[in-house]
Amino acid sequence: MSGAAPPVQLVILCSPSGAGKTTLARRLLQDPDLPGIHFSVSHTTRPARDGEVDGRDYHFVDEALFRSTLEADGFAEHATVHGNLYGTSVEEIDRIRAIPGARAVIFDIDVQGADQLVERYPRALRIFILPPSLAVLEARLRDRGTETDEDLALRLGNAVGEVERYDTFDHIIVNDDLDEAHDRLKSAIRGHGPGREAGVAVAEALLAQWKEARA
Ligand code: ADP
Numbered sequence: 001m002s003g004a005a006p007p008v009q010l011v012i013l014c015s016p017s018g019a020g021k022t023t024l025a026r027r028l029l030q031d032p033d034l035p036g037i038h039f040s041v042s043h044t045t046r047p048a049r050d051g052e053v054d055g056r057d058y059h060f061v062d063e064a065l066f067r068s069t070l071e072a073d074g075f076a077e078h079a080t081v082h083g084n085l086y087g088t089s090v091e092e093i094d095r096i097r098a099i100p101g102a103r104a105v106i107f108d109i110d111v112q113g114a115d116q117l118v119e120r121y122p123r124a125l126r127i128f129i130l131p132p133s134l135a136v137l138e139a140r141l142r143d144r145g146t147e148t149d150e151d152l153a154l155r156l157g158n159a160v161g162e163v164e165r166y167d168t169f170d171h172i173i174v175n176d177d178l179d180e181a182h183d184r185l186k187s188a189i190r191g192h193g194p195g196r197e198a199g200v201a202v203a204e205a206l207l208a209q210w211k212e213a214r215a
């Protein structure tokens with residue numbers, strides 16, 4: 001019996017910058033256990049980093065093009081993040097939905113964009129990625145070596161506001177060991193755990209560390 005293709009699952013990944021969501025998203029795409037997963041390529045006005053490829057990592061655009069697309073209702077969501085504009089185009093979602101065999105689409109977006117996508121697509125799965133500690137987050141961002149000191153400070157400064165939103169997510173995954181985090185992410189996409197319980201303690205510990213550092 002033939003039937004309509006199952007709907008493509010929308011999977012939103014959020015985290016503070018440097019927690020590892022891009023790394024985890026790339027691994028998902030390469031996992032042979034999860035065929036039919038695609039990555040939503042966002043538009044951004046941020047300059048490309050060394051090694052980033054236009055059309056694969058982002059559509060790198062200038063502000064005029066971003067704003068004209070926005071005015072034409074071309075974005076399913078958009079936000080200013082760390083001083084740059086980012087958005088998911090409606091065209092990108094339609095493109096992935098039209099791919100034969102497509103089962104899921106991964107969005108690597110910030111919490112403001114997640115809220116907008118959920119409003120538009122209430123069945124979207126929301127997954128929050130946390131670093132194991134503040135020190136690890138800072139070390140990962142520094143070791144990535146892609147930001148100026150000023151931008152690194154901005155990203156670390158914005159991290160607390162993102163982590164404060166953890167309770168609006170379906171799953172919270174702590175990215176300490178990469179293989180374990182990948183396995184948990186896979187389970188979440190397949191409709192099993194890990195839920196939020198294990199991540200809540202880490203989120204609360206991170207928030208307490210920030211509070212202490214500010215006091
Ligand atoms: P994000 O997309 O959340 O900003 P990235 O995926 O770019 O973060 O990861 C930040 C840095 O941390 C990268 O250099 C990446 O290689 C590294 N990284 C990611 N996950 C792990 C992990 N589990 N253990 C060690 N390093 C990691």
Ligand code: 5GP
Nearest residue numbers: 042043078079081086087088108109110113
């Ligand atoms: P980066 O500059 O490190 O690639 O991304 C910075 C932040 O912007 C990350 O939190 C990333 O998830 C977010 N981001 C990337 N693309 C989009 C998008 O299309 N929309 C929104 N709202 N955020 C995005």
